[in-house]
Amino acid sequence: MAQRCLCVLALAAMLLLVFATVSRSMGLRSDEHQRASRIPAEFSKEERVAMKEALKGAIQIPTVTFSYEKANTTALVEFGKYIYKVFPTVLSTSFIQHEVVEEYSHLFTIKGSDPSLQPYLLMAHFDVVPAPEEGWEVPPFSGLEREGAIYGRGTLDDKNSVMALLQALELLLIRKYIPRRSFFISLGHDEESSGTGAQKVSALLQSRGVQLAFVVDEGGFILDDFIPDFKKPIALIGVSExxxxxxxxxxxxxxxxxxxxxxxxxxxxxxxxxxxxxxxxxxxxxxxxxxxxxxxxxxxxxxxxxxxxxxxxxxxxxxxxxxxxxxxxxxxxxxxxxxxxxxxxxxxxxxxxxxxxxxxxxxxxxxxxxxxxxxxxxxxxxxxxxxxxxxxxxDPLPISPYDDKALGYQLLRQTIQSVFPEVNITIPGTCLGNTDSRFFTDLTTGIYRFNPYYLQPEDLKRLHPFRGWDFFKAGFVRGEPFAQGTRNLEGAE
Incomplete structure (x- = not known):
């Protein structure tokens, strides 16, 4: 019920990487987990309520883009003000630089303590497609909670990812999180139309000589019951579009x-x-x-x-x-x-x-x-x-590496299996739709797309409960092991 569903997802990526200490291009450093185990594992009840309310508030801002020329620019500006209000620690931390790009998109540069480590990029977008008045059980910008699900445009594509990224960073900063490896968070304002925000972010990073270890954006799900008579869930990581x-x-x-x-x-x-x-x-x-x-x-x-x-x-x-x-x-x-x-x-x-x-x-x-x-x-x-x-x-995007040496892919795979132990099948796939990540092929060969979301066939036309917060908690805050292929690297530092 929320919106288009063909290629949506950036969260899992975020999960994994957002505060994970990742490797150089030649592999992972075994000492990159100093603070991971010292970050408290659980979110408090108050923090969980705040997460949910923050997402509801984001859904209520009608950040609709129709085309390059036509968008609800008032709402786009309002959303920028909203993240300042909801994530004060992120916006006031000395080692985080925030920039507004192309008037409405946002780029966060989180500076790590070791500049020799290659940075990575986590992506999401906060614009949504138009919502016709008819056909909704609840108003599309209500953010209404019903039977454990939050309804509205952006709950699945892609404000969930935006809010999860910033909320995870906010709570880790409160817990005195200091990254070793630098990373970027890019929040696009027009992915549903032209993607000019992401294009400008890419051009800006290139002008600064940035090369990325990998990128994570929306684009894959945990598929459940899509194959007749096959009951095991399958995690699909998008390696191309x-x-x-x-x-x-x-x-x-x-x-x-x-x-x-x-x-x-x-x-x-x-x-x-x-x-x-x-x-x-x-x-x-x-x-x-x-x-x-x-x-x-x-x-x-x-x-x-x-x-x-x-x-x-x-x-x-x-x-x-x-x-x-x-x-x-x-x-x-x-x-x-x-x-x-x-x-x-x-x-x-x-x-x-x-x-x-x-x-x-x-x-x-x-x-x-x-x-x-x-x-x-x-x-x-x-x-x-x-x-x-x-x-x-x-043209179609290049296929990102997904072998045992592919850092971004292996981090996602190990985190998925750690957080969702019932999911023991992870496969590479091609995103049938398109995402803003296509503008970053000059900065890295590793672009991956995933959200920690169970998708069933009937969910393609309606909203479904979202587990992004749990994935962040388990994948980063608890420092779940990413296992053998990552040289015993643990979670986030």
Whole structure:
């Protein structure tokens, strides 16, 4: 009930890293846990109430962005004032620098005691998509608590992450937390539209010569009951994002009166073109990305004969892809998707329009490029009366490393398994939507996306209780071990 759900998440990242002492590019230093075990483990009852009320207050500020040109700027300014009010320790600590970027976004630089350690970046955004009045059980900006859940725009995407990051930092500072490793927190104001805030933050860090150990943003969940007859929860860490292209199709013909219509009209020609696009999906791409790795990793969790099929995905590719095509979510994992989103034509019932326009959104598989998808689209339409105009486009993001030496990925994996012991399966995946993290590829090769949130199929259309606070507490404040791959590094210092 809260909002779009395709690629949302930054918290787990935050969890892990936000105060975790992380390594140099060559690995983790065993002495980077001096203060972790001395931070009190529990939040008081008063602190927990304050956390909840702070999130409610954030939800009540309607930080809606419609486009680059149109946003509720009054609310964006109000949100900036709100974080000053709710997190006074963060904003008054001497080793924390706060900057407002691109008028409304926020960058926090938390300076560590050891400048030789490479910093990392935690990201979230506080803008939300518009909320139509109809279709809500409760008002979208009420922050109402009901049956253990808080309702409203931003509860899942992404004010939960914003508030969890700052709340965790606030409470650790109160507990005399002093980081050894520097890190940044970036809070974007327009992720839902253009991402200019994050772009400016990235440019600012680059101008200062910053290189990052890794980045954590929204983009993965703990998936529960998404696979039929498979009851184990699966933690999905996003290691890449699909590309995107918004393509405008346009047909120009002579206008006329409906009493004497021509054989073909702009509407008819364009309708046929978009119908061909809808009826001709982009080709399946099976070998690229993380899918083959994931299938092999999951194989042992299934009984015979499924285990043998998944253990040999290339041999059984036709069978696997035929199954995956049947579900919109799994279908999106094996191809570039085509979504017809806007169709415009006509102004009067008895006037044949001269112009018809349609917008198509493509989410581009990591095995393709924008140019390849554009050429395929033109070949499918195969009508030179249809004009093509690329409105916005970018290629898929590089796949971040997720092997045993990948610091950010391993920290997330170990923390997930420590905090959620029932989750013993962690897999790399591709984010089907897009996040602000795509603007930071010049600063690091390790960009990861995750939120400590249980997602079930029915939750895609409604709000679900959020466990971000517990993840912060367990992952940082208690200094849970991140285990073997991290040289016994513990939690946060």
């Amino acid at each position: 699909k590309g995107s292209m918004n393509l405008l199709l346009q047909v120009n013909m002579s206008s006329g009166h409906s009493s004497a219509p021509p054989k073909e009209t702009s509407i008819g020609i364009l309708a046929a073109a978009v119908s061909r696009l809808e009826q001709t999906p982009m080709p399946i791409i099976f070998g690229s990305g993380t899918l083959v790795t994931v299938l092999r990793q999951m194989a042992d969790e299934f009984p015979f004969p499924v285990d043998k099929i998944l253990s040999n995905p290339r041999l059984f590719e036709p069978l696997i892809t035929r199954f995956m095509e049947k579900n919109p979510l799994t279908n999106a994992m094996i191809r570039t998707t085509t979504a017809l989103t806007i169709f415009e034509a006509g102004i009067k019932v008895n006037v044949i329009p001269s112009v018809a326009k349609a917008a198509v959104n493509f989410r581009i598989h990591s095995g393709q490029t924008v140019q390849e998808v554009l050429e395929l689209t033109k070949n499918i339409v195969a009508d030179n009366r249809v004009q093509f105009h690329v409105m916005t486009a970018f």
